[in-house]
Amino acid sequence: xxxxxxxxxxxxxxxxxxxxxxxxxxxxxxxxxxxxxxxxxxxxxxxxxxxxxxxxxxxxxxxxxxxxxxxxxxxxxxxxxxxxxxxxxxxxxxxxxxxxxxxxxxxxxxxxxxxxxxxxxxxxxxxxxxxxxxxxxxxxxxxxxxxxxxxxxxxxxxxxxxxxxxxxxxxxxxxxxxxxxxxxxxxxxxxxxxxxxxxxxxxxxxxxxxxxxxxxxxxxxxxxxxxxxxxxxxxxxxxxxxxxxxxxxxxxxxxxxxxxxxxxxxxxxxxxxxxxxxxxxxxxxxxxxxxxxxxxxxxxxxxxxxxxxxxxxxxxxxxxxxxxx
Numbered sequence: 001x002x003x004x005x006x007x008x009x010x011x012x013x014x015x016x017x018x019x020x021x022x023x024x025x026x027x028x029x030x031x032x033x034x035x036x037x038x039x040x041x042x043x044x045x046x047x048x049x050x051x052x053x054x055x056x057x058x059x060x061x062x063x064x065x066x067x068x069x070x071x072x073x074x075x076x077x078x079x080x081x082x083x084x085x086x087x088x089x090x091x092x093x094x095x096x097x098x099x100x101x102x103x104x105x106x107x108x109x110x111x112x113x114x115x116x117x118x119x120x121x122x123x124x125x126x127x128x129x130x131x132x133x134x135x136x137x138x139x140x141x142x143x144x145x146x147x148x149x150x151x152x153x154x155x156x157x158x159x160x161x162x163x164x165x166x167x168x169x170x171x172x173x174x175x176x177x178x179x180x181x182x183x184x185x186x187x188x189x190x191x192x193x194x195x196x197x198x199x200x201x202x203x204x205x206x207x208x209x210x211x212x213x214x215x216x217x218x219x220x221x222x223x224x225x226x227x228x229x230x231x232x233x234x235x236x237x238x239x240x241x242x243x244x245x246x247x248x249x250x251x252x253x254x255x256x257x258x259x260x261x262x263x264x265x266x267x268x269x270x271x272x273x274x275x276x277x278x279x280x281x282x283x284x285x286x287x288x289x290x291x292x293x294x295x296x297x298x299x300x301x302x303x304x305x306x307x308x309x310x311x312x313x314x315x316x317x318x319x320x321x322x323x324x325x
Contacts, residue, residue, distance in 0.1 A: 040230040040273045044322040051081040053316035055240070055263060056287045059308030061111040062251070062294070068305065075108040076312065079242075088131070099130040099148070105242060107259060109307045110251060124244040124259065126152040130167070144184075145170040153245040162245040162258075162297070171202055179205035179213075231272040234283075238265050246294070254294065257304055262291035265314050279320045287314040 055077040060068045081103050088096040103126035110120045130148030146169050153163035165188070173182025182202035203215040210226040214236075222236035240263040248255030269283035289312075294305040 039324045040276050041322070041324055042226070042228075042230055042232050042271060042273055042279070044324055045085075046279075046320045046322045047085045048321040049081070049083045049318060050320075051316055051318040052078065053081070053240075053283075054078050054287070054312070054314055055105070055261070056289050056292070056310070056312040056314075058107070058109040058292065059310050060306060061109055062254075062305050062307075063111045069111060071308075074312075077105070077107050077109075079106075079240075080104045085132070093137070094133070094135045097132040099128075099132055099146075101128045101130070102126065103242075105244070107307075109305075110254075122154060122246070122254075122259065123249075124152070124154055124242070125156045126150065126242075126244065127157065128167075140175050142173055142175065143170065144173065144182075152243060154247055154249045158245070158247065160245065160247065162256075169200065171200060173202055179203070231270070233268075233270055235268045236266075238267060239263065240265060257294045257296055258301075260291060260293065260295050260301070261289060264288045264290055267314060267316070269316070273322065276324050277321055279322060281316075281318045281320070283314070283316040283318075285314045286311050 057071065057074050057076045059071050061071050063069055081101070083099065083101045086098050086100075088098050103124075105124040105126070107122040107124065108120075110122055128148050128150040130146055132144070132146050134142060134144045136142045146167075148167045150165050150167055151157060151163050152165070153160065155163075158164075167186070167188065169184065169186040171182040171184035173180050173184075180202060181204075182200075184200040184202070186196075186198045186200060188196040198218070200219075201215070201217040203213065203217075205213045207213065212224040212226065214220070214222040214224055218239060220236065220238045222234050222238070225233040227233060240261075242259070242261045244259045246254045246257045246259060265283075265285060265287045267283045267285035269281060271279060271281035273279040289307075289309050292307040292309065293303050294307075295301045296304055
């Protein structure tokens with residue numbers, strides 16, 4: 001979801017320049033947290049994450065000649081996700097962070113009788129840059145906003161206006177000794193003029209025996225058990241979405257369509273800091289694709305192909321770097 005816009009200027013940044021920027025961001029965050037490296041806090045802010053997760057397996061495939069055929073083998077879609085946060089303004093009541101994110105998603109929904117295995121993955125890319133702004137008031141209230149530019153397609157970077165969107169969300173929240181409560185929204189307008197509006201509800205509360213509730217509806221509902229300062233157990237449901245424009249790299253008859261998915265993942269997981277900065281986590285459970293298919297974007301989304309809906313195993317392995325509080 002988001003605000004679609006025309007992106008006419010091609011962004012061609014040298015690989016070395018991007019590497020130097022990322023290295024500078026990591027070094028800045030390490031320097032910021034260097035005075036506090038002796039403490040461990042599993043709930044600390046994470047400035048770098050990398051995840052590998054499965055997204056379920058299509059039950060119907062799209063052959064190159066068109067139509068639909070049933071999938072005879074289990075071939076799970078998967079997602080590799082990397083995210084880096086870096087400080088822009090840290091002092092005062094207003095704080096600003098930048099965020100770079102890259103998703104590499106593989107969809108095994110295209111059937112080709114020419115290949116030995118028969119099934120070709122659609123390789124999808126999502127790159128985004130966002131600013132996260134927070135402002136604290138003296139009465140416990142605060143405002144949190146995220147404003148970002150996103151490029152999502154079957155190309156690493158596409159200048160097509162169908163691939164680019166502006167994503168905006170905000171929360172007004174109240175914090176006390178037992179947790180937080182907040183209300184907000186995620187808003188968008190695509191290039192055809194269609195409006196989107198999703199309300200957000202935040203609820204975080206500390207419970208007896210080191211339990212916590214962490215709700216951000218409709219994105220997640222989690223119960224967390226803090227085992228120690230460096231480890232925790234979690235269970236609940238998390239949502240996951242994806243929307244990518246297809247230019248026809250995988251198949252000519254896919255050109256101009258969008259791959260869209262909406263997953264609900266029921267999970268149990270475990271996270272642990274192995275050093276004050278570095279942590280690992282694992283999640284397992286089941287994923288239900290509420291929406292998985294190819295769509296044509298006109299005045300309203302029109303489904304062209306449905307990859308099928310079935311419950312599949314879910315797995316997620318992650319590595320993260322945190323800033324000790």
